[in-house]
Amino acid sequence: MPEPERRRPARWRPWLRALHRDIGYVVVGLTFVYALSGLAVNHIADWDPNFHNYEARHQVAVPLPEDDRAAADRVLAELAITSPPTEVYRSDARELSILLEGSTLHVDLDSGAVLEDGQRPRLVLRVANWLHLNRGKKAWTYIADGYAVFLLFLAASGLFMLPGRKGLVGRGGVLVLLGIAVPVLYVTLSGGP
Known part of the structure; x- marks a missing residue:
């Protein structure tokens, strides 16, 4: 009695597995960027994924000059801040606000108490979000489209691996x-x- 003919394995499967593996390696970095950013942006109502908000308290000597600009210059000098303010204004009769790049100093002119509030960028997440939300446009659109095509290939090829x-x-x-x-x-x- 002749033995039943055994089904030969598909010759294309090893090629598919190799291509699936290699494309998978290529997109690992982009997958980390998009996954990390996706998790961060999904919870944007709970925290700011791009910046770390902070508050700090300082004290400067009083009395401060009555002229707003002179008072701001003295506060900045005492706090060893060398960057120039973008704006100086009175929030009320006895509070001076000094806007800097990334922070604001609220100066109590009577006591010399300074409340600093500001933001520091979360470098990795900020860059990942910038890429994920395609803020760079132009060339990044082609990279993101290529990544999407690779993900579609990985999903489709995965269906036929086994x-x-x-x-x-x-x-x-x-x-x-x-x-x-x-x-x-x-x-x-x-x-x-």
């Missing part, structure tokens, strides 16, 4: 349907756009 019960016709197909069901159910249950 044959049989562990692949698309078995467990893989069930998992694909589960992945599709998540956004569909969310849109349906939340009332959609």
Whole structure:
């Protein structure tokens, strides 16, 4: 009795796996940028992912000059701040506000108490968000489009990596349907756009 003919493995699968692996390596850096930024931007109501807000208290000697500009110059000199103010104005009769790049000094002219509030950039997250939100436009649009195409390829090629019960016709197909069901159910249950 002749032995039944064994099904030969598809010759394209090793090529698909190699291409899937290599493209996966290429997009790792971009995936980290987009994933990190996505997590940060999703919670923008809870915190500022681009800047760290801070407050600091200082004290300067009194009395301060009555002239706003002279008072501002003296406060800046005592606090060893060398950057020039962008604006100096009276918030009220006895409070002087000195706007600097990234911070504001609120000076109590009677006591010499200075409240500094400002922002410092969160370097990694700020850059990741800038890229993710395509603030750079032009060339970055092509890079982001290429990344999206690579992600589509990775998703599609992943469907055909394994044959049989562990692949698309078995467990893989069930998992694909589960992945599709998540956004569909969310849109349906939340009332959609």
